[in-house]
Amino acid sequence: MDDLLTTRQVLEILKVDRITIYRMLQDGRLKGVKIGQQWRFPLQEVERLLGAVVPQPEPSQPETRTSFPTHCVQTIQDLFSEVGQVSGLVLDLDGEPLTEVSHPCRFCQIIRQNPAGQQTCLASWKEFARQSASGSRYFTCHAGLQYISAPILDAGKPVGYFLAGGFYWQKPDAQEETMRIQSLAGAFLLPVETLQHAANTVPVIAAEQQSRVETWPAAAARAVQSILNERIMFMTRLQQIANLTQIH
Numbered sequence: 001m002d003d004l005l006t007t008r009q010v011l012e013i014l015k016v017d018r019i020t021i022y023r024m025l026q027d028g029r030l031k032g033v034k035i036g037q038q039w040r041f042p043l044q045e046v047e048r049l050l051g052a053v054v055p056q057p058e059p060s061q062p063e064t065r066t067s068f069p070t071h072c073v074q075t076i077q078d079l080f081s082e083v084g085q086v087s088g089l090v091l092d093l094d095g096e097p098l099t100e101v102s103h104p105c106r107f108c109q110i111i112r113q114n115p116a117g118q119q120t121c122l123a124s125w126k127e128f129a130r131q132s133a134s135g136s137r138y139f140t141c142h143a144g145l146q147y148i149s150a151p152i153l154d155a156g157k158p159v160g161y162f163l164a165g166g167f168y169w170q171k172p173d174a175q176e177e178t179m180r181i182q183s184l185a186g187a188f189l190l191p192v193e194t195l196q197h198a199a200n201t202v203p204v205i206a207a208e209q210q211s212r213v214e215t216w217p218a219a220a221a222r223a224v225q226s227i228l229n230e231r232i233m234f235m236t237r238l239q240q241i242a243n244l245t246q247i248h
Contacts, residue, residue, distance in 0.1 A: 004033075004040040007100075008071065013046055018070060019096045024049075037101060037109065070098060072227050078102045080164070080220045084213070086203060087166035088220065090152070093133070095126030098160060105166045107198040111143055114188040125163070132161045137217075141165070144172065144180050145202060150217035154228045162221040167203040169210065 005013070010021060010030075024030035025039070030049060032041045073090055081088040081103035088102040101108075111117035124141040131139060132149045139147045147165025151158045172180075181199055185192040205213050 003043040005043055005046060007039050007041075010041050010046055014049070018098060019092065022096065037104060037112075073224050074099045074102075076220060076223050076227070077162075080216065080223075084164065084216050086164050086213070086216075089125070089163045090224070091125055091129050091149075091161045091163055093129060093158060093160060095122075095129030097122075097125065105145075105198075105202050107143070107195070107202050108145070108166055110190060110195060110198050111184065111188060114190065117188040117190075120188075128163060129161055133158075139165070143184060144177070148214060148217045150221040152221045152224050152228075154225065159228070162217045162224060164213075164217045164220070167205055169205055170207075171204050 007018065007021060011018060014021075021030065021039075025032055030041065031045045032039045034040075077088040077090060077099050085103065087104045087108065088099075089097055090099040092098050104112075108121070112121055120142050124139075128139050128141075128147060128149060132151065137148055137150070139149070141147060145166050146169050147163055149161045149163050152160045152162055177199065178196070181195050182192055184190070185195050
């Protein structure tokens with residue numbers, strides 16, 4: 001069996017960003033296998049792609065604020081989700097995921113295991129980003145779960161959104177939930193009983209906790225912003241050192 005590479009390893013080999021990897025998956029240029037919520041790529045497949053694709057990096061140019069420190073942000077997002085016990089995700093301005101979903105609820109995991117369900121979730125994220133650009137913060141996804149977003153700013157300009165959710169603000173009406181689950185099960189060819197059982201595990205935010213939960217995405221977004229600010233300062237210092245070494 002071929003060695004399997006992680007998404008991060010493929011990013012480093014091909015010198016492209018995560019969004020490009022997802023697009024290559026969608027259009028068939030890159031083959032991969034999803035294990036749980038993580039993508040893995042055969043080494044032979046990446047080597048084949050290297051023979052056909054010549055990346056266009058610009059190593060001589062200093063990094064700009066458009067480069068996104070996914071690894072560091074993923075760590076913050078994972079910690080946020082672990083403490084808050086709700087899912088976390090960072091989207092770019094177009095609604096494309098920049099990170100892997102942290103702490104996904106079982107209900108969402110089951111839906112996204114179906115290709116059509118995955119595409120529908122991606123469509124929801126794009127809609128969240130569109131509404132966030134207009135100032136909205138609260139959303140309901142196609143599956144009926146609630147989310148909150150907060151903009152991530154870099155030099156005062158939005159570069160993405162921190163999304164938290166996969167919960168209910170209040171327990172849904174039993175009859176309405178049953179009808180919704182039956183509709184989802186039919187649309188994505190899922191067992192109704194399995195989906196119903198998973199729906200019972202979706203977190204319900206207690207009334208006394210709601211005001212605190214509403215502040216979490218903004219706090220997480222500020223943490224990401226601090227990383228962006230520190231990173232550009234670090235890269236500027238490196239460039240200054242590189243310039244000094246070129247003096248003869």
